[in-house]
Amino acid sequence: MFDLTGxxxxxxxxxxxxxxxxxxxxxxxGATVGLSGTRVAPLEALAAELGERAHALPCDLTKDAxxxxxPRRAAEAMGGVDIxxxxxxxxxxxxxxxMSDEDWELVLRVNLTAAFKLSRAVLRGMMKARWGRIVNVTxxxxxxxxxxxxxxxxxxxGLTGMSKSLAQEVASRGITVNCIAPGFIETAxxxxxxxxxxxxxxxxIPAGRMGTPEEIAAAALYLASPEAAYVTGQxxxxxxxxxxx
Amino acid sequence: xxxxxxxxxxxVVEHLSVDEDKVVExxxxxxxxxxDSLDTVELVxxxxxxxxxxxxxxxxxxxxxxxxxxxxxxxxx
Numbered sequence: 364m365f366d367l368t369g370x371x372x373x374x375x376x377x378x379x380x381x382x383x384x385x386x387x388x389x390x391x392x393g394a395t396v397g398l399s400g401t402r403v404a405p406l407e408a409l410a411a412e413l414g415e416r417a418h419a420l421p422c423d424l425t426k427d428a429x430x431x432x433x434p435r436r437a438a439e440a441m442g443g444v445d446i447x448x449x450x451x452x453x454x455x456x457x458x459x460x461x462m463s464d465e466d467w468e469l470v471l472r473v474n475l476t477a478a479f480k481l482s483r484a485v486l487r488g489m490m491k492a493r494w495g496r497i498v499n500v501t502x503x504x505x506x507x508x509x510x511x512x513x514x515x516x517x518x519x520x521g522l523t524g525m526s527k528s529l530a531q532e533v534a535s536r537g538i539t540v541n542c543i544a545p546g547f548i549e550t551a552x553x554x555x556x557x558x559x560x561x562x563x564x565x566x567x568i569p570a571g572r573m574g575t576p577e578e579i580a581a582a583a584l585y586l587a588s589p590e591a592a593y594v595t596g597q598x599x600x601x602x603x604x605x606x607x608x
Numbered sequence: 609x610x611x612x613x614x615x616x617x618x619x620v621v622e623h624l625s626v627d628e629d630k631v632v633e634x635x636x637x638x639x640x641x642x643x644d645s646l647d648t649v650e651l652v653x654x655x656x657x658x659x660x661x662x663x664x665x666x667x668x669x670x671x672x673x674x675x676x677x678x679x680x681x682x683x684x685x
Binding site for chain 1: 644646650653
């Protein structure tokens with residue numbers, strides 16, 4: 364149904380579960396994909412699995428130089444960027460009273476500032492092309508908050524506000540900016556949760572199960588597609604009914 | 609007409625898709641040539657690229673007409 368033939372997508376955090384699934388989905392719809400991520404081996408494995416139209420772009424978004432270089436490297440590899448998926452994210456959980464400045468700043472830098480800089484860098488080409496898609500992966504906790512995740516929740520709420528502002532600025536140029544807010548998804552990020560937390564979380568999810576990365580990728584594919592041209596500044600909540608907002 | 613003026617006008621014609629004869633020095637980007645605020649940002653960035661200069665935000669705000677742009681670029685390139 365969704366055809367992205369000829370479109371070039373840069374996906375950050377592509378060495379992780381959700382990012383990898385998003386890259387697969389966009390690639391499956393015909394897009395050329397640039398795979399950014401910190402872990403080189405999974406990135407190259409994914410690029411090899413996808414074959415043609417896939418480029419591994421190892422990048423550590425905590426490093427300013429890497430971040431500044433990424434848009435140029437993506438444009439060189441693919442000829443431009445039509446779709447940007449800001450999916451890279453990390454957590455440094457702690458109760459706020461015990462949260463260090465470093466853990467606050469690191470989470471904000473990767474989850475929010477990197478998305479700002481990458482979006483700004485790709486906008487020029489999208490403005491010229493009069494077409495573009497920016498999809499930001501946020502989180503249910505950006506709206507609900509979560510004890511132990513003040514930094515993470517702040518970064519995701521910030522990303523939502525940034526998206527809505529940018530969406531208003533560039534809507535007249537055929538560029539949409541949207542968010543996907545996953546709930547609890549089976550990834551390395553949620554694997555570390557202990558059984559008690561897992562039990563409690565599942566009890567709060569009407570669907571009675573965790574989501575899969577593919578279910579997030581399906582939302583990304585829709586938002587990146589030509590069919591979603593009239594959807595902008597929105598958040599698509601994919602959370603099994605965990606929060607109905 | 610100077611080389612700079614020619615190049616500025618060419619950029620304006622291309623970016624705003626307006627007739628060349630409308631792009632006179634007294635023409636205001638917004639009032640006469642139908643530009644919106646985003647167009648003016650794009651124009652400033654295009655000028656920066658074309659002439660290899662940097663146009664600070666406060667200077668960009670004062671560039672309202674084709675003539676303003678030509679004057680600024682002539683003085684700063």
